[in-house]
Amino acid sequence: MPKLKTRKAAAKRFRATGSGKIMRRKAFKSHLLEHKSADRKRNLGKMALVDERDADNVRGMLPYL
Template identity: 40%
Template structure:
């Protein structure tokens, strides 16, 4: 059976931590900041850890080689 290729879009969007968790960038900060509260904008900074079940699917189907 041939090797599974890593999805190139997933390479750019997700990062796997040393313990196997998946980090992702927060959505919702591309445009329309004027209508959001300062608290919303502040809380959307940085990265978040994905829920385990979702992260496992990302690793299995999109990032098989880590």
């Protein structure tokens, strides 16, 4: 059986927690930050969990996660 390939684009965007859940970064923190409040920007910097409905899709892209 050949080795499975990892989707490198997904590998750069997701990582697993110790319990096996998948973490992601939040959107809307790359530019146009001047009018966003400090609270909002601080919250956007935190990691978020991938929704359980999307987790299987991400796991398919990351077979060794």
